[in-house]
Amino acid sequence: MNPDPVAAIEVYVVTLVQEKPYLGSLRPGETVNENGYFVRHGNQTVYPRTNRSLVVRILTHDGVEGWGETYGLVAPKATAEIINDLLAGFVIGRDPIDRESVHDELYNLMRVRGHTGGFYVDALAAIDIALWDIAGKRTGRSVAGLLGGQQRESIPAYVSGLPEDTLTQRCELALSWRERGFDAVKFASPVADQGPVQEIQSLRQELGEEMRIACDLHWAYSPDEAIELAKAMAPFSPWFLEAPVATEDIEGLRRVVEQSGQRIAAGEEWRTVYEAGHRIDRGAIHIIQPEMGHTGITQFMRIGRYAEAHGIQIIPHATIGSGIFLAASLQASAALASTASHEFQHSIFEPFRYFTGDALICENGAYTVCGVPGIGVEPSTEMRKCMQAV
Ligand code: MG
Numbered sequence: 024m025n026p027d028p029v030a031a032i033e034v035y036v037v038t039l040v041q042e043k044p045y046l047g048s049l050r051p052g053e054t055v056n057e058n059g060y061f062v063r064h065g066n067q068t069v070y071p072r073t074n075r076s077l078v079v080r081i082l083t084h085d086g087v088e089g090w091g092e093t094y095g096l097v098a099p100k101a102t103a104e105i106i107n108d109l110l111a112g113f114v115i116g117r118d119p120i121d122r123e124s125v126h127d128e129l130y131n132l133m134r135v136r137g138h139t140g141g142f143y144v145d146a147l148a149a150i151d152i153a154l155w156d157i158a159g160k161r162t163g164r165s166v167a168g169l170l171g172g173q174q175r176e177s178i179p180a181y182v183s184g185l186p187e188d189t190l191t192q193r194c195e196l197a198l199s200w201r202e203r204g205f206d207a208v209k210f211a212s213p214v215a216d217q218g219p220v221q222e223i224q225s226l227r228q229e230l231g232e233e234m235r236i237a238c239d240l241h242w243a244y245s246p247d248e249a250i251e252l253a254k255a256m257a258p259f260s261p262w263f264l265e266a267p268v269a270t271e272d273i274e275g276l277r278r279v280v281e282q283s284g285q286r287i288a289a290g291e292e293w294r295t296v297y298e299a300g301h302r303i304d305r306g307a308i309h310i311i312q313p314e315m316g317h318t319g320i321t322q323f324m325r326i327g328r329y330a331e332a333h334g335i336q337i338i339p340h341a342t343i344g345s346g347i348f349l350a351a352s353l354q355a356s357a358a359l360a361s362t363a364s365h366e367f368q369h370s371i372f373e374p375f376r377y378f379t380g381d382a383l384i385c386e387n388g389a390y391t392v393c394g395v396p397g398i399g400v401e402p403s404t405e406m407r408k409c410m411q412a413v
Contacts, residue, residue: 024120024161024162026118026120027083027084027085027087027118027119027161028083028084028115028116028117028118029081029082029083029114029115029116029117029118029119029154030082030083030084030115031081031082031115032079032080032081032082032106032107032110032111032114032115032150032153033079033080033081033082033412034077034078034079034103034106034107034149034412034413035077035078035079035080035410035411035412035413036075036076036077036078036095036099036100036103036410036411036413037075037076037077037078037095037345037406037409037410037411038073038074038075038409038411039073039074039075039076039343039344039345039371039409040073040074040409041073041074041370041371043186043370044061044070044072044186045070045074045184045186045343045370045371046063046070046184046186046211046213046214047184047185047186047187047188047214048188049061050063050064050065050214050216052064055072059071059072059073060072060097063213063214064213065211065212065213065214065215065241065243066212066213066241066242066243067243068213068241069097070096071096071097074096074343074371075095075096075099076092076093076094076095076096076099076343076344076345077092077093077094077095077099077102077103077145077149078090078091078092078095078149078345078347078402078410079091079092079093079106079149079150079152079153080153081114081119081150081153081154081156081157083119083157087119087157087160087161088157088160088401089119089152089153089154089155089156089157089160089397090152090153090156090347090398090400090401090402091148091149091150091151091152091153091154091156091319091347091348091351092149092152092316092344092345092347092348092351093145093146093148093149093152093316093317093319093348094145094316094317094342094344095344096342096343098142099413100413101142102142102145102146102149103413105142105143105146106146106149106150107413109132110129110146110147110150113125113128113129113132114129114150114154119153119154119155119157119158119161120158120161120162122151122154122155122158122320122321123321125150125151125154126147126150126151126154126319126321126322127321129147129150130144130147130295139295139297140293140294140295140298141294144294144295144317144322145294145316145317147319148294148315148316148317148318148319148322148348149319150319151319151320151321151322152315152319152320152347152348152351152398155169155319155320155321155351155397155398156351156397156398157397158397159396159397159398160396160397162396163396164396165354165393165394165395165396165397165398165399166320166351166354166355166358166397166398166399167354167355167357167358167392167394168394170320170324170354170355170358171358172358173357173358173392173394174357174358174359174360175357175362175392176391176392177389177390177391177392178353178356178357178362178364178365178389178390178392179207179363179364179365179388179389180205180207180364180365180366180367180385180388180389180390181205181207181208181209181235181237181338181364181365181366181367182197182200182205182207182208182209182367182369183208183209183239183341183366183367183368183369184209184210184211184368184369184370185197185208185210185211186214186370189216190215190216190217190221190222190225193210193222193226194225194226194229194230197210197226197229197230197234198229198230200369201230201234203386203387204386204387204388205367205387205388206233206234206235206388207234207235207236207237207262207364207388208226208230208234208235208236208237209236209237209238209239209262209265209366210222210223210226210236210237210238210239211238211239211241212238212239212240212241212243213241213243215238219238219240219252219256220252220255220256220259222238223236223238223256223259223261224258224259226259227259227260232260235262236259236260236261236262237261237262237263237264237265237288238256238261238263238264238265239265239266240252240264240265240266240267241265241266242266242267242268242269242270244267244268245268245275246267246268246272246275246276246278246279249264249267249268249275249279249283250278250279250282250283252267253267253279253283253284253285254283254284256285257284257285261285261286262286263285263286263287263288263309263310263338264283264285264286264287264288265287265288265289265312266288266289266291267279267283267287267289270289270292270293273301273302273305273307274305274307276289276302276307276308277302277305277306277307280306280307280308280309281306286309286310287308287309287310288308288309288310288311288312288338289302289307289308289310289311289312290302290308290311290312290313290314290326290340291312291313291314291317291340291342292314292317293313293317293318293326294317294318294322295318295322295325295326296322296325296326296329299311299313299326299329299330300329303329303330303333303335308335309335309336310335310336310337310338310363311326311327311330311335311336311337311338312337312338312339312340312366313326313327313337313339313340314339314340314341314342314352315339315348315349315351315352315355316342316344316348319351320351320354320355323339323351323352323355324355324358324359327355327356327359327361327362328359330361331359331360331361335361336361336363337356337359337361337362337363338362338363338364338365338366339352339355339356339362339365339366340366341365341366341367341368341371341372342368343368343371344371345402345406346372346383346400347398347400347402349372349383350382350383350393350398350399350400351398352365353365353382353383353390353392353393354392354393354398354399357392365390367385367390369385372385382395382398382399382400383400
């Protein structure tokens with residue numbers, strides 16, 4: 024195959040306007056500041072009132088087009104500037120077939136300055152996904168095909184977040200998803216107004232014994248608090264508990280794994296196999312949740328394969344985005360034998376089905392994995408109206 028180097032990189036902020044904020048209405052005392060951000064009191068985390076994502080389009084000299092995406096929720100222009108000012112100059116002229124070595128070279132450029140995560144690695148993720156997309160299109164293979172082959176035609180999906188204002192409404196929403204063929208849900212402790220124990224008790228009562236119910240603890244507890252909470256939730260059989268303690272507290276996470284009696288999931292905020300490896304090596308995790316928007320395909324697969332080799336289950340995270348990194352996540356997840364399920368952000372996915380083709384389908388409790396070349400999606404005319412070049 025003749026080389027077909029990268030000719031241009033374009034970066035776009037995509038605005039994803041939602042009536043209700045992610046995780047539901049703002050609670051008393053939560054207000055949007057002049058830059059459009061607010062802090063959830065339940066987890067002291069900042070969210071934008073209007074969701075955004077950062078999309079990258081890479082073009083080759085022969086006109087092959089690749090799409091990538093990374094987090095754009097907070098300060099998206101910071102990541103855009105890293106791509107435009109720094110990374111583009113090292114990607115233009117490279118052959119996308121060499122996507123993994125390009126990724127490693129870009130990562131190495133800023134290692135000694137401590138940029139081994141954060142906005143820098145997010146920028147790498149967007150470029151990485153777009154290069155894999157081009158590699159797939161040039162070889163006529165889906166990304167799963169390039170990764171060694173699609174191991175399944177569908178991936179079980181769990182319904183994430185129940186963005187309603189009262190527990191009764193959240194139970195009704197969960198019930199409506201069960202009626203649509205989904206057998207697993209996850210609720211978020213920061214917006215469980217009567218506390219996570221009451222939340223899971225009510226959900227269990229409404230949904231019955233068969234439904235799997237996970238709880239996202241949003242890093243909000245000390246190890247001792249998380250262990251106590253896990254024991255209080257035990258009678259209601261949680262499927263897994265997610266992110267119980269601060270991300271820096273690896274020893275605390277290990278202690279929760281050891282003493283809580285529950286299956287512990289984590290990893291949506293990690294970007295590389297190095298970060299995942301520190302936890303896996305110490306037995307500080309049962310289920311890993313790689314997020315494609317942070318990892319890109321290259322690091323997602325390294326994390327996934329490291330997890331598989333250590334007997335860790337993979338249940339990828341799905342963050343707020345346009346759907347490009349979700350499509351990439353499904354491709355990579357389909358290439359890993361240990362993928363048990365995949366998050367389904369219905370409140371994001373359903374309003375923003377902005378794609379040509381049928382690569383993103385989630386029905387009857389499962390995603391369908393698409394076999395067309397590349398990641399399988401590209402923005403529709405409608406989505407392009409929401410994209411602003413930066
Ligand atoms: Mg989470």
